Amino acid sequence: MNDLRDLYQEVIFDHNRSPRNFGLLEHPTHQAHGVNPLCGDELTVSLVLDKDGVIEDLRFEGRGCAISTASASIMTETLKGLSVPEADRYFDAFHAMATGQTPSQTDLPALTKLEVLSGVRDYPARVKCATLAWHTVRSALHNASASVTTE
Amino acid sequence: MNSAALNQNPPALDAYALRADFPALAQQINDHPLVYLDNGATTQKPQAVIDAVADFYSHDNANVHRGVHGLSQRASDRFDGAREKVRAFINAPSCAEVIFTQGTTGAINLVAQSYGRSILKKADEVLVSAMEHHANIVPWQLLCEETGATLKVAPMNNNAELLLEDFANLLSEKTRIVALTHVSNALGTINPIQQLTRQAHQAGAVVLIDGAQSVAHGPVDVQSLGCDFFAFSGHKLYGPTGIGVLYGREALLEAMPPWLGGGDMIRTVSFEGSTWNALPYKFEAGTPHIAGVVGLGAAIDYLEAIGLQAISAHEQALLALATQRAHSQPGMRIIGNASDKAAIVSFELEGIHPHDVGTILDSVGVAIRTGHHCAMPVMKFFDVPATARASFGLYNTAEDINALFDAITKTQSLFAR
Numbered sequence: 001m002n003d004l005r006d007l008y009q010e011v012i013f014d015h016n017r018s019p020r021n022f023g024l025l026e027h028p029t030h031q032a033h034g035v036n037p038l039c040g041d042e043l044t045v046s047l048v049l050d051k052d053g054v055i056e057d058l059r060f061e062g063r064g065c066a067i068s069t070a071s072a073s074i075m076t077e078t079l080k081g082l083s084v085p086e087a088d089r090y091f092d093a094f095h096a097m098a099t100g101q102t103p104s105q106t107d108l109p110a111l112t113k114l115e116v117l118s119g120v121r122d123y124p125a126r127v128k129c130a131t132l133a134w135h136t137v138r139s140a141l142h143n144a145s146a147s148v149t150t151e
Numbered sequence: 152m153n154s155a156a157l158n159q160n161p162p163a164l165d166a167y168a169l170r171a172d173f174p175a176l177a178q179q180i181n182d183h184p185l186v187y188l189d190n191g192a193t194t195q196k197p198q199a200v201i202d203a204v205a206d207f208y209s210h211d212n213a214n215v216h217r218g219v220h221g222l223s224q225r226a227s228d229r230f231d232g233a234r235e236k237v238r239a240f241i242n243a244p245s246c247a248e249v250i251f252t253q254g255t256t257g258a259i260n261l262v263a264q265s266y267g268r269s270i271l272k273k274a275d276e277v278l279v280s281a282m283e284h285h286a287n288i289v290p291w292q293l294l295c296e297e298t299g300a301t302l303k304v305a306p307m308n309n310n311a312e313l314l315l316e317d318f319a320n321l322l323s324e325k326t327r328i329v330a331l332t333h334v335s336n337a338l339g340t341i342n343p344i345q346q347l348t349r350q351a352h353q354a355g356a357v358v359l360i361d362g363a364q365s366v367a368h369g370p371v372d373v374q375s376l377g378c379d380f381f382a383f384s385g386h387k388l389y390g391p392t393g394i395g396v397l398y399g400r401e402a403l404l405e406a407m408p409p410w411l412g413g414g415d416m417i418r419t420v421s422f423e424g425s426t427w428n429a430l431p432y433k434f435e436a437g438t439p440h441i442a443g444v445v446g447l448g449a450a451i452d453y454l455e456a457i458g459l460q461a462i463s464a465h466e467q468a469l470l471a472l473a474t475q476r477a478h479s480q481p482g483m484r485i486i487g488n489a490s491d492k493a494a495i496v497s498f499e500l501e502g503i504h505p506h507d508v509g510t511i512l513d514s515v516g517v518a519i520r521t522g523h524h525c526a527m528p529v530m531k532f533f534d535v536p537a538t539a540r541a542s543f544g545l546y547n548t549a550e551d552i553n554a555l556f557d558a559i560t561k562t563q564s565l566f567a568r
Contacts, residue, residue: 008511125510
């Protein structure tokens with residue numbers, strides 16, 4: 001049996017109670033909206049890329065479960081100050097961890113704080129909760145689309 | 152069906168004994184006995200249904216209404232026999248009015264695409280309620296987009312009761328179709344169908360009732376309801392998935408064009424044109440889900456042996472108990488407090504997202520539904536992203552409710568850290 005404590009670690013409760021970088025930026029250079037149609041969760045990620053292509057500021061807003069809120073919160077802490085290619089490498093590393101897959105590239109960054117979300121790989125129904133913020137930030141960074149869904 | 156059935160003192164139902172009929176209930180989930188409270192999504196199947204399907208495939212499997220051989224005759228007899236069981240179950244006047252579909256969704260789409268498309272004009276209106284399942288919204292939206300008609304929505308109050316005056320005011324000579332749920336899957340509300348149907352008929356509209364959440368939980372009589380169409384699914388009735396029923400008034404069905412074309416629905420086919428088979432076959436193109444129909448017939452036999460009045464009384468007692476427990480549970484709010492309710496308890500726990508509730512309940516074997524319940528407008532109305540929903544069936548017990556509330560307390564204490 002999967003231990004619930006592997007999924008719901010104290011750090012996740014902490015970020016769920018007091019999400020970091022919560023609320024939207026007034027003048028973002030990039031913004032995207034993400035939805036998980038399975039559960040109705042929605043979140044918006046807004047960010048400012050400086051002239052060197054570095055994420056100067058990054059915030060999120062939305063309503064979601066503890067997993068998706070904590071994931072978004074830790075993500076904003078992790079990606080702030082990184083370049084777009086660096087953020088992309090974090091996306092790949094996080095996605096591989098959350099889905100339990102082998103990453104397609106090597107030399108990916110260590111996930112450190114994000115490791116608390118590794119428990120979702122034993123809960124297939126919850127993987128999308130953890131990855132929603134990441135799909136949304138990737139969409140914002142690459143202007144792929146104003147809106148992204150987990151489906 | 153309504154909660155007044157409680158007062159008629161039906162013979163009591165022994166849920167503890169009936170549980171033995173359902174093999175899927177006797178299992179552990181995450182090292183805990185399964186507590187199955189997701190009957191609104193689908194019900195478990197009694198051994199009698201499983202056996203009927205297996206027996207059909209083992210002994211009587213052939214196509215229906217085609218062969219002259221003995222096996223085909225036997226398959227056809229079982230198929231036609233099940234249709235008669237369905238007819239009697241909902242008290243339809245004739246088997247010609249009982250059409251097998253893939254489910255409630257298939258039945259509603261049939262009415263929208265056949266009846267709706269043939270009568271709806273640009274200035275016309277279709278009226279639904281604010282508490283419909285997506286299956287009773289989207290087919291009408293598609294139809295309105297196609298025909299230029301307008302979709303109107305009858306509002307509800309904060310208790311999730313339909314506002315009867317607003318409903319009446321929305322009816323006019325423009326209203327051609329009224330499509331309402333009998334019981335709301337997300338809220339449990341039982342709508343006063345007889346009264347609503349009468350009003351809609353006075354306005355000249357035709358009435359479709361979505362019975363997906365009602366037929367397994369109390370007696371349904373389509374003639375006494377007075378509706379023109381009634382749709383339901385086998386799998387929410389302790390029967391197989393992939394099979395459902397559309398009841399329709401014969402005169403309406405006769406006048407309606409076929410929807411799906413193919414084998415079995417024709418009388419003659421030539422390249423110059425075809426003629427249609429008699430009812431109900433006109434609407435049953437292709438080889439039907441024969442084993443599903445046989446299984447549905449077995450499910451109806453099973454339910455009738457227990458008695459729909461007894462099931463209703465048992466589930467109303469469970470609803471009363473669960474509601475009372477919810478009221479004394481701190482931080483728990485029930486969404487949907489209609490005075491006439493089926494045994495569906497949609498709720499939220501303060502500060503805890505329903506998805507987290509669902510996962511933590513599952514860790515102790517309690518299966519509930521979390522999400523928008525295919526009723527996103529309902530979620531929007533109550534300003535919640537989703538709810539957790541416990542929905543009861545004939546085999547649920549007071550112990551199941553204890554397990555539910557123990558798990559809710561566990562969830563709250565985890566999140567209170």
